[in-house]
Amino acid sequence: MSLKTRLDYIEFYACKLKKDNSFFNQQKMLIESQLQSSSSLFKKMFVSQRNFKNNARKYLKGIGLI
Amino acid sequence: MQDSKKGYVIEKDTIIIQRDLTELDLFVKKFLNILKKHADYLIISGFVSIATGRTRGTEDVDILVPVMHKEKFSKLFNDLSQNDFWCYQGDSPLRVYENIKNLNSVRFAKKNEIFPNMELVPFDQTKKAKSFEFSHPRKIKIKDFEFKIPPLEFEILYKEIILKGKKDMEDARHLRTFFSEIIKKEKFNEYEPIIRSELK
Secondary structure: OOOOOHHHHHHHHHHHHHHOHHHHHHHHHHHHHHHHHHHHHHHHHHHOOOOHHHHHHHHHHHOOOO | OOHHHOOEEEEOOEEEEOOOOOHHHHHHHHHHHHHOOOOOOEEEOHHHHHHOOOOOOOOEEEEEEEOOOHHHHHHHHHHHHHOOEEEOOOOOHHHHHHHHHOOOOEEEEEOOOOOOEEEEEEEOOOOHHHHHHHOOOEEEEEOOEEEEEOOHHHHHHHHHHHHOOHHHHHHHHHHHHHOOOOOOHHHHHHHHHHHHHHHO
16 A cells, blocks of 8 residues: 555554554554643643633633633 | 454444543543433544544544533533533533523533533534434443444544545544444435535
């Protein structure tokens, strides 16, 4: 299989995963790493401040999420 | 191929994904355990792909819920608050309920966290595609975490026809490939007009 595009890689990986569930270990590491980075970033940004929710809402308004 | 090595197996119509739970799964599971006491639900969109092996980050997990009465929503809101979830849209259930009533999403995250968040997407009978997928759930299980998702063919077509973003097309390709042995052409034909009705 010639892998040229991102979709080719996604298809290739899905085929591997279907036949061998040990590939899920890699996926778990990547997903948890992203969660931990995000959590650590926002904790640094807001948790040390007194009012987490108000500051978080200001930020979320700023990025258009609320 | 030995079943124990496969990415998934089917047991009594339930898709069993053969992997360990991630921190993201545990977050969703905790939220669902509370939500299920108050309302029915369907997990849709990105988490369906990620739960079945797509390797990408996500900030929100989308959940369809039928629009509910104010009192019912208040009980859900208070239960979530007591279990360390906070709501982006506000601290008053009655005020936040205005979003639900108007079919606008509301988001909840764990205390002192912003991401990931659970996005409750309310719908009513005027939303034909959402009503259809909600009433045709498919069960999926990872270890002891069981939840409901749309029919796979519906989820794939919704991403390809309605959402159409780069991430959505990649998710659709993942689902088409990973589940190639169990997805059915006739189901695509059946679901396509229902999904296209959302474009009108």
